[in-house]
């Protein structure tokens with residue numbers, strides 16, 4: 284279909300149209316490629332996608348969007364649900380501690396204007412996603428770390444509290460017996476939440492929050508709070524987020540890579556698959572004992588997800604339905 288006809292069709296087909304700038308199109312008449320200032324695309328919105336089985340978090344974010352709230356507020360509110368859920372062992376209160384028994388949290392957030400805020404290695408503050416948002420909105424900086432981040436949070440009215448639950452303490456004490464001081468990365472049960480949302484205006488934001496690897500070395504920071512690693516959003520293209528072994532995500536700048544692949548025309552699904560490929564296809568890479576999972580959404584509201592191993596799932600809210608979906612994965616028995 285010629286592009287002009289496609290655009291015409293899209294603009295009469297109803298549901299959610301949004302203006303996208305700087306799309307490169309080929310102009311049939313003049314045989315040149317030129318940027319089109321405003322093209323209209325059919326968009327599925329509002330929409331939320333998040334890592335793992337995060338029904339309540341996604342429902343909470345969706346409720347913000349259905350009331351006309353921004354994607355930014357939606358991802359913040361959604362992530363706060365998991366931060367407060369003490370049963371989740373890799374995010375917020377209840378998260379497993381570092382090898383010295385300290386729970387330290389990492390989080391970041393990006394809005395539709397390309398703004399970013401993050402906090403790294405924060406103790407005693409549960410809702411680090413909201414602290415990251417304050418860094419983005421109320422400071423001239425993008426990242427605060429450790430004690431500085433904690434003091435900043437307290438200065439903004441956040442309460443200090445003990446994040447190490449009895450259950451997490453018991454698990455840590457058990458681990459210490461045979462620990463060999465190796466951090467643990469499992470491949471089945473993460474609950475780090477990465478969340479992306481498109482609001483009714485078609486704008487995209489994202490957020491990511493975690494307690495990181497269980498029993499990590501004190502001071503270790505993974506991908507989750509790092510722009511382009513655990514999260515990246517470009518409102519003209521889409522967004523991506525990661526979970527799993529942060530070191531591997533960082534070495535391939537996974538979320539940025541996915542957004543750039545989508546910019547070049549790949550679907551969110553294909554972009555996630557290629558990003559996993561960049562990890563597993565490194566020469567000699569032994570990926571048997573770690574997991575990485577990606578989620579992505581593009582400007583049209585098409586979604587994708589892919590992981591190294593089975594057991595990764597994600598939630599999608601669209602057309603007023605919230606579903607947990609099993610992700611496709613790389614490590615299948617060869618036929």
Ligand code: ASP
Nearest residue numbers: 473475495505526527529
């Ligand atoms: N990506 C997180 C990290 O490496 C961990 C996770 O997803 O569970 O800190």
